[in-house]
């Protein structure tokens with residue numbers, strides 16, 4: 001069977017099974033050929049055959065889409081009713097990013113120009129804190145898009161946020177801290193990093209206005225890790241009053257706030273606020289990452305530190321590793337400087353907004369009694385289930401419907417009586433796959449609540 005025939009059959013199956021809905025635009029032949037690593041003529045031939053069979057329609061200027069009249073087994077991927085469970089597992093656990101959107105061509109262009117121009121210096125060791133030119137670009141960028149108030153010499157390029165967090169915890173420990181406040185619910189992987197670095201993570205509750213600053217003040221910690229733009233995993237934004245209270249708290253205990261801003265690029269209009277760091281650069285350590293905005297494989301992250309922490313972190317880093325790849329830093333700086341990064345983020349932001357909207361509509365249509373926390377940000381949706389819907393049963397029922405998803409408990413540090421919840425990660429699944437996953441969740445919900 002030729003590649004074109006295989007592709008045609010796969011697409012036809014997706015249309016017939018309702019994974020690709022009538023009206024859905026399919027990628028351009030050029031884009032799909034790049035994504036699949038085949039020649040463009042293969043995709044063109046498959047599209048032409050599907051056009052002749054009435055599955056696809058092409059319109060000049062608006063691309064190719066699934067025909068409104070295409071034969072489908074089901075009306076909508078979101079209303080599965082009694083569809084047989086699909087064989088493949090749909091992974092809606094958090095942690096993924098949309099690597100299929102990685103701007104390959106732009107990245108290749110940046111790497112190519114950086115490598116072509118690289119001299120002795122660029123091919124040698126970069127300073128452990130990062131190349132000055134990359135830090136300069138990054139400082140300008142963060143100031144422009146996030147309002148971060150820093151200077152290149154107070155920025156450190158790290159191997160992802162993970163390394164930044166590990167470095168910070170050790171510096172805090174050296175400065176007399178033995179605990180670090182963390183949001184609860186939060187990120188269990190980070191708690192392990194924190195504990196391995198010698199600090200005890202202390203869970204601070206989160207409500208619909210973000211982290212509870214009153215509880216933080218009662219906890220006795222003097223430093224806290226927080227995701228104020230879009231709390232992970234609830235998606236709620238820290239409201240302006242609490243932002244001010246949090247900064248006041250840090251000043252009152254002579255402490256620090258670690259602002260994890262890893263997914264702020266995708267904040268929707270209602271949650272777009274300057275970084276918390278802009279309110280108090282002397283108290284907030286700002287941390288960012290390329291993992292969600294580009295790809296985790298780059299292992300690129302950054303920290304903007306208050307002045308007195310810069311030297312201790314640099315000293316620690318110097319004995320830790322010999323810095324991140326200089327060529328990668330230069331390629332990233334070039335992506336930013338040429339505007340390609342902004343363009344890529346605009347596309348990705350629109351895509352994630354669309355997916356969140358899909359989840360929201362799905363909940364209101366197919367999950368009665370379920371509420372979505374948070375506004376229009378985040379890469380996951382925190383679904384609060386009715387009390388009578390046992391969380392673990394829901395997770396297992398979803399699995400029987402071929403959907404991998406986590407319950408709220410997975411993200412909880414303290415053992416308290418919180419409402420059952422489901423956390424649906426939508427960063428790593430494109431439209432049709434998300435539709436199928438949500439359909440599986442709706443079916444599982446009906447299985448559980450009867």
Ligand SMILES: Cc1ncc(COP(=O)(O)O)c(C=O)c1O
Pocket residue numbers: 095159160161162163187227232260262288289290291296300301
């Ligand atoms: C809460 C949170 N912060 C930050 C990150 C980014 O981490 P890293 O840069 O080490 O990939 C992630 C990645 O999944 C995350 O979930």
